[in-house]
Amino acid sequence: MLKINGLLTAATFGLMAALPQTAAAGEAKIYPYQTSVNYCPAGLQPVTISGVICCGVPNQHVSYQSMKAHPVAQKKVHRKVHHATYSARAHCPVGTKGCTYD
Numbered sequence: 001m002l003k004i005n006g007l008l009t010a011a012t013f014g015l016m017a018a019l020p021q022t023a024a025a026g027e028a029k030i031y032p033y034q035t036s037v038n039y040c041p042a043g044l045q046p047v048t049i050s051g052v053i054c055c056g057v058p059n060q061h062v063s064y065q066s067m068k069a070h071p072v073a074q075k076k077v078h079r080k081v082h083h084a085t086y087s088a089r090a091h092c093p094v095g096t097k098g099c100t101y102d
Contacts, residue, residue, distance in 0.1 A: 027059070028049055028050070029049075029059070029060055030047050030048070030049050030056055030057070030058045030059045030060060031047060031048045031058055031060045031062065031063060031064035031067060032045060032046070032047055032058040032060070032063050032064070033045075033046040033047055033048050033053055033063065033064050033065075034063050034064075034065055039055075040055035040056075041055065043057075044056055044057065045057070045058070047064075048064040051064075
């Protein structure tokens with residue numbers, strides 16, 4: 001009986017910890033839309049909800065344009081590679097008969 005009560009208590013605390021996260025997950029993300037003109041009524045500003053621009057109050061701190069922007073590509077560093085050079089001269093060691101081309 002004691003094990004069941006402990007298990008139920010642990011499950012209750014687990015559900016209580018998960019509730020605020022699931023409530024925030026179901027909320028629509030409303031981004032502010034950066035524009036030079038505001039045709040919205042007083043107290044509202046242009047916002048985007050799922051890509052649609054309308055008037056409202058944003059609940060995200062980053063704008064829609066910056067959220068959808070691609071990340072900046074890392075600058076590629078090209079290092080100088082040392083290649084071995086070969087000459088077209090004949091290799092004629094002293095004391096051997098004939099020359100070979102490598």
